[in-house]
Amino acid sequence: MxxxxxxxxxxxPRPSGxxxxxxxxxxxxxxxxxxxxxxxxxxIFLLSDTFIFGCFLLSYMTxxxxxxxxxxxxxEVFALRIGGSDIPLILIAxxxxxxxxxxxxxxxxxxxxxxxxxxxxxxxxxxxxxxGATFVGMQAFEWTKLITEGVRPWGNPxxxxxxxxxxxxxxxxxxxxxxxxxxxxxxxxxxVWRGDFDTGxxxxxxxxxxxxxxxxxxxxxxxFVDLVWVFIFAFFYLx
Amino acid sequence: xxxxxxxxxGQHALHASHAHEAPAAVAHADEHQEHPIKxxxxxxxxLFILSTCSYLVDYxxxxxxxxxxxxxxxxxxxAGLIVAVFMHMAWxxxxxxxxxxxxxxxxxxxxxMMVFEADYTLFTRLAFFGSGH
Numbered sequence: 001m002x003x004x005x006x007x008x009x010x011x012x013p014r015p016s017g018x019x020x021x022x023x024x025x026x027x028x029x030x031x032x033x034x035x036x037x038x039x040x041x042x043x044i045f046l047l048s049d050t051f052i053f054g055c056f057l058l059s060y061m062t063x064x065x066x067x068x069x070x071x072x073x074x075x076e077v078f079a080l081r082i083g084g085s086d087i088p089l090i091l092i093a094x095x096x097x098x099x100x101x102x103x104x105x106x107x108x109x110x111x112x113x114x115x116x117x118x119x120x121x122x123x124x125x126x127x128x129x130x131x132g133a134t135f136v137g138m139q140a141f142e143w144t145k146l147i148t149e150g151v152r153p154w155g156n157p158x159x160x161x162x163x164x165x166x167x168x169x170x171x172x173x174x175x176x177x178x179x180x181x182x183x184x185x186x187x188x189x190x191x192v193w194r195g196d197f198d199t200g201x202x203x204x205x206x207x208x209x210x211x212x213x214x215x216x217x218x219x220x221x222x223x224f225v226d227l228v229w230v231f232i233f234a235f236f237y238l239x
Numbered sequence: 240x241x242x243x244x245x246x247x248x249g250q251h252a253l254h255a256s257h258a259h260e261a262p263a264a265v266a267h268a269d270e271h272q273e274h275p276i277k278x279x280x281x282x283x284x285x286l287f288i289l290s291t292c293s294y295l296v297d298y299x300x301x302x303x304x305x306x307x308x309x310x311x312x313x314x315x316x317x318a319g320l321i322v323a324v325f326m327h328m329a330w331x332x333x334x335x336x337x338x339x340x341x342x343x344x345x346x347x348x349x350x351x352m353m354v355f356e357a358d359y360t361l362f363t364r365l366a367f368f369g370s371g372h
Contacts, residue, residue, distance in 0.1 A: 032335045043339050054346040058353050065357035068364050075297050093294045100290060104283035107325045114273045216272060216327070223325045227318055233290075234314035238297050239307075 042217045046224045049177075053228050056170050057235055063162035072158035074237050078142070092237050095138050096229065099178075102131035103226040106219045113215035118192055121215060125189035128222065132182040139175045143168075170232055177225050188218045272327040282324045289313045289320075 014020045032040045064071050079086040109124035146167070150157045153165040191197065191210060200209040293313040296306055323329040328336055 033332060035332060035335050040335065043335065047339050047342060050343050054343065058349060062353045062357045065354065066360035089294065089297050096290050097287065100286045103321065103325055104279060107279040108276060111273065111276055111279065220326055223321055227321050230314055230317045230321065234293065234310050238293060238310045
């Protein structure tokens with residue numbers, strides 16, 4: 001049946017040692033039926049990552065609620081002076097639009113991947129990676145600006161000391177995720193460009209053949225990075 | 240074809256009967272998420288609109304309950320669009336959707352606990368260190 005996955009009803013000799021353990025653990029694939037193993041595992045990973053970011057935002061909330069010293073006003077802290085006047089949060093707004101655009105190009109890359117349009121898929125993925133790198137670049141600019149203004153994990157000129165540690169922790173972890181995503185995107189884009197998913201070439205790391213679904217799984221990670229930013233934008237920058 | 244109806248995706252029931260003889264691994268390979276490009280562009284436009292709206296909340300300096308409710312509404316709408324359409328959760332099996340979407344709701348329980356904890360910490364700080372400094 002369509003939803004039956006691998007090796008049901010078949011008995012195969014189990015490899016010994018670690019390979020045997022891996023084979024046993026990867027054999028129970030029935031829970032999500034037509035959802036492939038790779039996709040289900042990416043979702044589970046993203047769920048665990050949700051808890052990590054959830055805990056960061058919670059610790060930020062706790063720090064902000066329990067301090068006696070007023071919290072610095074993010075609207076002013078993240079303002080940029082453009083054309084002689086301070087525009088609140090403008091860099092963060094631009095970063096948001098850049099990340100949303102990268103999600104849009106990623107969604108389209110997944111679509112063209114399933115249509116076997118290698119060229120368009122690879123170009124859209126590289127465009128996604130470029131937008132992601134732009135985002136990280138702007139974040140580096142923002143960090144530099146704040147550090148030169150005297151923000152440290154243990155204090156800042158405007159108010160509650162916990163502002164700096166929350167800021168560096170949350171945006172730093174998110175920026176790391178974006179950076180890893182950019183690298184991941186370039187690797188998958190190269191595979192698509194070379195036609196690995198058509199020729200059945202084996203991956204250098206897993207030694208397994210890939211499918212165009214790999215582009216979608218990559219997309220899940222990328223959209224998740226965008227999703228986390230939605231929450232950071234709301235809770236850290238706008239609140 | 241009991242398994243085919245259990246599939247949940249009606250249109251695949253037909254393919255399932257054809258795939259009967261085919262090796263199982265091959266049969267599941269052609270089930271994938273393909274949707275019109277226009278849908279993605281519409282969602283993309285909506286994400287832009289919602290982001291602009293939430294930025295304008297700050298730009299015009301809205302305060303109080305109006306600010307928090309608007310921020311949360313725009314945030315939830317954006318997150319919902321990304322998960323449902325970009326991440327294709329709207330078309331996945333309910334078994335997967337529930338397994339992934341329900342657990343994060345427990346974070347709200349943790350949030351409630353930490354709200355009490357933070358209130359208590361603030362209370363002790365005010366009680367023992369005073370409101371000065």
